[in-house]
Amino acid sequence: MAKELKELTPRSESYSQWYQDLVIKADLAENSAVRGCMVIKPYGYAIWEKMQRQLDDMFKETGHVNAYFPLFIPKSFLSREAEHVEGFAKECAVVTHYRLKANPDGDGVVVDPQAKLEEELIVRPTSETIIWNTYKNWIQSHRDLPILCNQWANVVRWEMRTRLFLRTAEFLWQEGHTAHATKEEAEEEARRMLEVYATFAEEYMAMPVVKGVKSANERFAGAVDTYTIEALMQDGKALQSGTSHFLGQNFAKAFNVTFADKDGNRDFVWATSWGVSTRLMGALIMSHSDDNGLVLPPKLAPYQVVIIPIYRNEEQLAQIDEKATQITQALRAKGISVKYDNSDNKKPGWKFAEYELKGIPVRLAMGARDLENNTIEIARRDTLTKETVGLDGIEETVATLLDDIQKNIFQKALNYRKEHTITVDSYEEFKEKIEDGGFILAHWDGTSETEERIKAETKATIRCIPLNGDMTPGKCMVTGKPSPQRVLFARAY
Amino acid sequence: MAKELKELTPRSESYSQWYQDLVIKADLAENSAVRGCMVIKPYGYAIWEKMQRQLDDMFKETGHVNAYFPLFIPKSFLSREAEHVEGFAKECAVVTHYRLKANPDGDGVVVDPQAKLEEELIVRPTSETIIWNTYKNWIQSHRDLPILCNQWANVVRWEMRTRLFLRTAEFLWQEGHTAHATKEEAEEEARRMLEVYATFAEEYMAMPVVKGVKSANERFAGAVDTYTIEALMQDGKALQSGTSHFLGQNFAKAFNVTFADKDGNRDFVWATSWGVSTRLMGALIMSHSDDNGLVLPPKLAPYQVVIIPIYRNEEQLAQIDEKATQITQALRAKGISVKYDNSDNKKPGWKFAEYELKGIPVRLAMGARDLENNTIEIARRDTLTKETVGLDGIEETVATLLDDIQKNIFQKALNYRKEHTITVDSYEEFKEKIEDGGFILAHWDGTSETEERIKAETKATIRCIPLNGDMTPGKCMVTGKPSPQRVLFARAY
Numbered sequence: 001m002a003k004e005l006k007e008l009t010p011r012s013e014s015y016s017q018w019y020q021d022l023v024i025k026a027d028l029a030e031n032s033a034v035r036g037c038m039v040i041k042p043y044g045y046a047i048w049e050k051m052q053r054q055l056d057d058m059f060k061e062t063g064h065v066n067a068y069f070p071l072f073i074p075k076s077f078l079s080r081e082a083e084h085v086e087g088f089a090k091e092c093a094v095v096t097h098y099r100l101k102a103n104p105d106g107d108g109v110v111v112d113p114q115a116k117l118e119e120e121l122i123v124r125p126t127s128e129t130i131i132w133n134t135y136k137n138w139i140q141s142h143r144d145l146p147i148l149c150n151q152w153a154n155v156v157r158w159e160m161r162t163r164l165f166l167r168t169a170e171f172l173w174q175e176g177h178t179a180h181a182t183k184e185e186a187e188e189e190a191r192r193m194l195e196v197y198a199t200f201a202e203e204y205m206a207m208p209v210v211k212g213v214k215s216a217n218e219r220f221a222g223a224v225d226t227y228t229i230e231a232l233m234q235d236g237k238a239l240q241s242g243t244s245h246f247l248g249q250n251f252a253k254a255f256n257v258t259f260a261d262k263d264g265n266r267d268f269v270w271a272t273s274w275g276v277s278t279r280l281m282g283a284l285i286m287s288h289s290d291d292n293g294l295v296l297p298p299k300l301a302p303y304q305v306v307i308i309p310i311y312r313n314e315e316q317l318a319q320i321d322e323k324a325t326q327i328t329q330a331l332r333a334k335g336i337s338v339k340y341d342n343s344d345n346k347k348p349g350w351k352f353a354e355y356e357l358k359g360i361p362v363r364l365a366m367g368a369r370d371l372e373n374n375t376i377e378i379a380r381r382d383t384l385t386k387e388t389v390g391l392d393g394i395e396e397t398v399a400t401l402l403d404d405i406q407k408n409i410f411q412k413a414l415n416y417r418k419e420h421t422i423t424v425d426s427y428e429e430f431k432e433k434i435e436d437g438g439f440i441l442a443h444w445d446g447t448s449e450t451e452e453r454i455k456a457e458t459k460a461t462i463r464c465i466p467l468n469g470d471m472t473p474g475k476c477m478v479t480g481k482p483s484p485q486r487v488l489f490a491r492a493y
Numbered sequence: 494m495a496k497e498l499k500e501l502t503p504r505s506e507s508y509s510q511w512y513q514d515l516v517i518k519a520d521l522a523e524n525s526a527v528r529g530c531m532v533i534k535p536y537g538y539a540i541w542e543k544m545q546r547q548l549d550d551m552f553k554e555t556g557h558v559n560a561y562f563p564l565f566i567p568k569s570f571l572s573r574e575a576e577h578v579e580g581f582a583k584e585c586a587v588v589t590h591y592r593l594k595a596n597p598d599g600d601g602v603v604v605d606p607q608a609k610l611e612e613e614l615i616v617r618p619t620s621e622t623i624i625w626n627t628y629k630n631w632i633q634s635h636r637d638l639p640i641l642c643n644q645w646a647n648v649v650r651w652e653m654r655t656r657l658f659l660r661t662a663e664f665l666w667q668e669g670h671t672a673h674a675t676k677e678e679a680e681e682e683a684r685r686m687l688e689v690y691a692t693f694a695e696e697y698m699a700m701p702v703v704k705g706v707k708s709a710n711e712r713f714a715g716a717v718d719t720y721t722i723e724a725l726m727q728d729g730k731a732l733q734s735g736t737s738h739f740l741g742q743n744f745a746k747a748f749n750v751t752f753a754d755k756d757g758n759r760d761f762v763w764a765t766s767w768g769v770s771t772r773l774m775g776a777l778i779m780s781h782s783d784d785n786g787l788v789l790p791p792k793l794a795p796y797q798v799v800i801i802p803i804y805r806n807e808e809q810l811a812q813i814d815e816k817a818t819q820i821t822q823a824l825r826a827k828g829i830s831v832k833y834d835n836s837d838n839k840k841p842g843w844k845f846a847e848y849e850l851k852g853i854p855v856r857l858a859m860g861a862r863d864l865e866n867n868t869i870e871i872a873r874r875d876t877l878t879k880e881t882v883g884l885d886g887i888e889e890t891v892a893t894l895l896d897d898i899q900k901n902i903f904q905k906a907l908n909y910r911k912e913h914t915i916t917v918d919s920y921e922e923f924k925e926k927i928e929d930g931g932f933i934l935a936h937w938d939g940t941s942e943t944e945e946r947i948k949a950e951t952k953a954t955i956r957c958i959p960l961n962g963d964m965t966p967g968k969c970m971v972t973g974k975p976s977p978q979r980v981l982f983a984r985a986y
Contacts, residue, residue: 033570033626034614037563042642045560067538070530071616071647071663072586075593077526079601089593089602093565095616096589096604098651100568100582108572109582111589111613120604121527123564123588123616133526143838149535154564154647158591170564345636 006357010291015235016163022285023164026294026357029281036162036169040278043358046302048172048281052152054204054299055174055276058196064148064176069131071154072121077129080254084128087221091158093123093169123156128222128273131177132251139179139269141260146189147179155277165282166239166493173277179269181259183248186270187225190246193274194227197242205280206297206410207231207287208417209241210439210488212464217448220273224248230463230488232417233286236437238463238490241283244274282493288382288409294359295382297409298402303339305331305398306360310348310367317342320366323391327364327376330395336402356381361405362398382409423486427454427477430489434458439490441469443483445476454478454489463488499850503784508728509656515778516657519787519850522774529655529662533771536851539795541665541774545645547697547792548667548769551689557641557669562624564647565614570622573747577621580714584651586616586662616649621715621766624670625744632672632762634753639682640672648770658775659732659986666770672762674752676741679763680718683739686767687720690735698773699790699903700724700780701910702734703932703981705957710941713766717741723956723981725910726779729930731956731983734776737767775986781875781902787852788875790902791895796832798824798891799853803841803860810835813859816884820857820869823888829895849874854898855891875902916979920947920970923982927951932983934962936976938969947971947982956981 006025009017023029028044031037040048056066072095079085099115124130131149138144156170165171176193180186194211201209209229219226223245231241249268252258258266288295298304307327309320321342328338339360341351348365355363363379363386370376376394379386382405389397420438424430430442444450444462455461465487476483499518502510516522521537524530533541549559565588572578592608617623624642631637649663658664669686673679687704694702702722712719716738724734742761745751751759781788791797800820802813814835821831832853834844841858848856856872856879863869869887872879875898882890913931917923923935937943937955948954958980969976 030627030630032563033567033623034563034565037565039563039627040561042558042560046558048561049559065535065539066542067535068533068541068665070525070527070532071649072527072530074526075604076601078593085593085602089595092591092593093588093614094590094593094604095586097587098585100571100578100585100587100615102582108569109578111568111587121586122593130526134523134532137523156564172561 006293006353008291008293011234018291019282019286020164022289022293026359028285029164031164034169036159038164038168038170040172043302044281047284047296047300048278050300050302051204051280052174055196055200056152058200059150059174059176062192062196064150064178066151067149068151068153069127069134071124073124073127073130075120075122077133078122080129081222081250083250084222084254088125088157092125093156093158095121095123124153125155125157126273126275127151127153127155127175128177128247128251129255132255132257132271135177135179135269136255136257139257139259142181142262145179145181145259145269146185148176148189149178150174150176163282165278165285168278171278173275175273175275178272179252179257180272181261181270183270186248186272187246190225190227190244190272190274193244193272194229194242197244197274197276198229200276201229201231201241201283202410204297204299205284205287206299206406206413207241207283208410208414210464210466211468212466212488214243214464215448215451215462215487217451218462220245222247222250224250227467228464230490231283231287232420232439232490233283233493234416235286236420236491238439238492239279239283239286240463240492241280242274242276245272247271247273287413289359292384293357295409296359296361298361298406301337301359301361303337303360304402305336305338305362305364306351306355307338307340307364307366308348308351308355309342310365312368316368316371317344319371323366323371327391327394331398334395334399336395336398362401364394364398380405382412425474425477430454430460430477431458434460434489434491437491439463439488441486442477442489443474444487445479445481445483450476450478459491460489461492463490463492499786499846501784501786504727511784512775512779513657515782515786519852521778522657524657527662529652531657531661531663533665536795537774540777540789540793541771543793543795544697544773545667548689548693549645551693552643552667552669555685555689557643557671559644560642561644561646562620562627564617566617566620566623568613568615570626571615573622574715574743576743577715577747581618581650585618586649586651588614588616617646618648618650619766619768620644620646620648620668621670621740621744622748625748625750625764628670628672628762629748629750632750632752635674635755638672638674638752638762639678641669641682642671643667643669656775658771658778661771664771666768668766668768671765672745672750673765674754674763676763679741679765680739683718683720683737683765683767686737686765687722687735690737690767690769691722693769694722694724694734694776695903697790697792698777698780699792699899699906700734700776701903701907703957703959704961705959705981707736707957708941708944708955708980710944711955713738715740715743717743720960721957723983724776724780725913725932725983726776726986727909728779729913729984731932731985732772732776732779733956733985734773735767735769738765740764740766780906782852785877786850788902789852789854791854791899794830794852794854796830796853797895798829798831798855798857799844799848800831800833800857800859801841801844801848802835803858805861809861809864810837812864816859816864820884820887824891827888827892829888829891855894857887857891873898875905918967918970923947923953923970924951927953927982927984930984932956932981934979935970935982936967937980938972938974938976940972943969943971952984953982954985956983956985
């Protein structure tokens with residue numbers, strides 16, 4: 001029975017059901033009683049914590065500090081920036097009252113009509129407005145710049161169709177908000193943070209990404225330019241994994257934030273904002289996992305190694321316990337996180353399936369024969385292969401293997417992306433090929449009209465205009481008008 | 494001018510204005526545009542991060558894991574537990590709508606009346622209800638217990654009178670929620686977490702606390718017992734600094750959470766919850782700081798040491814830079830955090846005042862004569878004393894000094910508390926002495942009536958029934974009825 005409990009719908013049968021099964025059965029997250037809001041379970045949260053810690057270190061290395069701004073935004077703030085309100089007003093949680101009272105007509109409590117707010121408050125969908133209203137008081141002169149703040153927070157966007165991690169009404173994220181004296185400095189910051197995100201995605205999540213700029217249609221509401229990293233999932237759909245916005249002076253103008261330069265001239269402040277969210281959990285899961293469960297990159301796995309004893313009697317277990325303790329200490333001394341599972345109410349087979357499902361990168365199993373031979377069985381989660389190795393220098397063996405797994409799953413994902421990235425020149429071919437999924441590089445005339453037509457007819461969107469792409473000009477596949485470079489299309493999450 | 498900018502209202506003049514000045518001028522926090530919600534500024538947040546990291550480590554060492562539960566609570570959940578709703582309904586932020594739309598009568602946006610929620614959502618004031626509704630699905634058998642979850646989150650309680658950190662509508666906190674098979678285990682957990690909080694307060698915040706149990710009047714709404722740590726601020730007022738609740742089976746009954754024991758018998762699950770919040774920032778500030786600014790315990794200071802060069806020309810600065818770099822490296826190698834401030838747009842005097850205000854525990858200043866003599870001036874923030882010491886072994890000198898400062902400020906706070914804790918036997922004397930502030934140990938007959946009368950007549954509340962107090966019985970100072978032990982009274986924040 002235990003085995004069936006862990007079985008997932010195969011990806012070939014239904015990728016979306018496989019994803020849903022995996023998130024639930026690997027104890028990552030579940031839906032809550034509040035529509036669209038998820039519960040992030042301890043194992044899922046442990047992965048998120050690893051991500052947070054690493055990103056936070058990278059933000060601090062690039063000179064940023066953390067701060068915290070209010071959960072609520074006065075309704076009028078949202079409309080200060082015209083495009084911003086357009087983008088966010090339709091999916092807001094609105095606080096209108098501040099008290100409940102006993103129900104005069106029966107049980108429970110009702111909203112107290114006397115406790116109505118003068119101005120409604122919006123639960124932040126993103127914090128540009130409240131933060132720029134705050135920065136107004138922090139910035140007088142060029143000496144107050146730059147401001148390089150980041151915030152770890154929850155945000156709410158009232159999505160109608162939700163999926164665990166990928167699209168939820170409430171999600172966790174970080175949002176950086178920076179203020180600069182010059183346009184160049186702000187643009188540089190926006191690109192710097194794009195690089196940080198790309199490095200994190202590739203080196204920690206082992207997830208290759210394409211860096212690029214969004215088209216006007218896909219831009220953040222209120223941004224001048226939105227930079228993005230785009231990843232390709234195993235079902236051929238793209239997933240936007242992080243964005244960094246050059247906001248120009250839009251929010252400074254909306255909130256009248258000016259500074260005096262060295263000569264005493266006043267100008268509006270330049271801005272960026274950038275964020276990644278628990279959506280990255282979805283990206284991580286879908287990039288590497290298989291029909292047996294999660295596959296985690298060693299750098300983000302809550303436990304990198306699990307050790308499982310295989311024994312016939314208490315005496316054997318005692319001997320294995322002793323060896324396992326030594327191995328655990330040796331591994332920990334090398335900075336490797338280890339779980340030794342000698343719980344006696346579960347069979348080894350159950351444990352093997354459990355830790356496969358949970359994506360622990362390396363499994364060590366030790367039995368009676370291993371004790372005799374001073375060996376141990378070492379299995380890697382990514383390839384599902386195993387071998388018996390000598391115990392001497394096991395910590396080196398494991399460290400090398402973890403590095404290898406980290407590299408291998410990145411390479412595997414990169415190969416997949418290469419195999420599923422094609423170049424197309426005619427719209428007919430595009431419409432045919434888009435059905436197979438994957439990235440398509442094609443020429444586009446740069447207009448919103450053409451972009452919208454393609455989306456309406458094929459459900460594909462421009463994921464980005466690649467930053468390091470082929471700069472050969474050509475002709476738009478739809479209109480034949482000139483195009484400076486190919487752009488990246490895909491159907492997307 | 495710089496100096497005046499940093500000047501605080503003296504404590505002797507107005508303690509509450511001094512506190513307000515300090516929070517603002519040391520860049521810890523400020524009020525936001527949203528009534529009752531604060532902005533935690535980078536320096537304040539850096540201290541909170543140090544607290545978080547340490548507490549999180551202590552929670553994990555005691556077997557807890559982090560998770561995340563929804564921000565919103567369906568209105569009906571709150572009323573499931575009768576006392577709980579009584580305690581929290583009066584101060585709730587209520588979400589009633591999920592969309593805004595363009596104002597048909599003019600500018601901006603208005604709430605879209607068509608987007609009304611069927612059931613209102615409450616922004617969590619605390620998460621027992623949503624969590625126990627979730628635990629219902631996690632718990633079937635004794636094998637699923639215990640559950641030891643913690644959550645770092647924001648919560649909202651609509652306070653009418655707010656003060657930065659001490660009482661704000663939105664605040665940050667952690668809330669632990671545990672589920673157990675037996676009453677004994679849950680009670681043990683509640684007391685264990687009280688000990689964790691007390692250890693954190695005393696060893697990290699350098700803030701002595703009295704551990705005790707709350708009287709029924711002061712208990713958490715829905716708890717069977719509330720354990721508390723109570724600290725005494727420099728103005729003689731008490732500050733409740735952390736609470737740990739034994740919840741009995743109240744929430745399990747409200748949400749019908751049962752488990753099968755080893756014999757297959759079903760019983761309701763036993764619960765605890767426990768939390769500390771950004772209120773601890775207020776406690777930290779008020780415990781140690783003085784009229785010159787913050788005094789921070791070295792274990793929680795974002796920077797433990799600041800090095801300031803004093804120079805006449807570029808050549809001297811270059812020489813000092815070189816020495817300072819060596820010192821910085823030596824200190825960092827010992828795990829000491831250091832800031833070297835050689836910015837040339839501020840005078841040393843300005844920097845001295847600035848870092849005093851910010852509470853950096855140790856200041857090192859190096860001038861031309863120090864270069865010649867291989868010495869450095871070392872100043873400690875807690876006593877404001879300084880001396881010139883040899884550079885050899887400076888890292889040992891500083892490490893020892895940091896330990897000494899940590900101990901000294903704890904001892905100073907402990908001495909203050911001892912001097913301001915008195916024993917009183919008559920209500921007349923109580924009414925007189927309570928005007929001086931401080932803790933008063935007195936006998937009480939155990940009734941809510943007497944407690945309420947004392948509160949109404951003196952503004953003093955029972956802070957706790959001390960756990961390790963004098964167990965000599967006596968007679969209630971008000972009614973003369975028997976009392977098993979003295980309880981701790983104070984006026985409180």
